[in-house]
Amino acid sequence: MRIITVVVCTSLASTLLCAQPGSNAKFDGIWWNGLSDVEKIGFVVGWSGARGDTVLEECANDPALSAHLRSCVDKQFKLLQIPNDYTYGQLKDGIDKLYADYRNRLIIVDNIAEEVEKQINGASDQQIETDLEEDRKIAQRLESQ
Numbered sequence: 001m002r003i004i005t006v007v008v009c010t011s012l013a014s015t016l017l018c019a020q021p022g023s024n025a026k027f028d029g030i031w032w033n034g035l036s037d038v039e040k041i042g043f044v045v046g047w048s049g050a051r052g053d054t055v056l057e058e059c060a061n062d063p064a065l066s067a068h069l070r071s072c073v074d075k076q077f078k079l080l081q082i083p084n085d086y087t088y089g090q091l092k093d094g095i096d097k098l099y100a101d102y103r104n105r106l107i108i109v110d111n112i113a114e115e116v117e118k119q120i121n122g123a124s125d126q127q128i129e130t131d132l133e134e135d136r137k138i139a140q141r142l143e144s145q
Contacts, residue, residue: 029105044088091116106139
């Protein structure tokens, strides 16, 4: 049942992320705030799954793959390691909270989700604010192009 749930949620997230041909969809706070809670959870599950795919890709690019596959996988998964009490709901709620600040509305959801993960893993408020300020500047530059 779990595999089916993951496939359905990943499919939902993929659907949400696939813009129609010719559209200029931006996956930022304006887009995020237009989603239902179910769609947001679907996105978070798919986003988390995509991060796992990145781990496998990083390991596949390891030049000494045959000798060090296990250590590569272990190292990459440690980078993504989350506390036992971390849930998809917490990630969704954290994204909602950061997008509640109007200054963050143009930051893409991937960057916001990464900041939420940093918060959950104990990053200081000062570090998060510094990162968000940089993300805001980048988003503003992209918006003005």
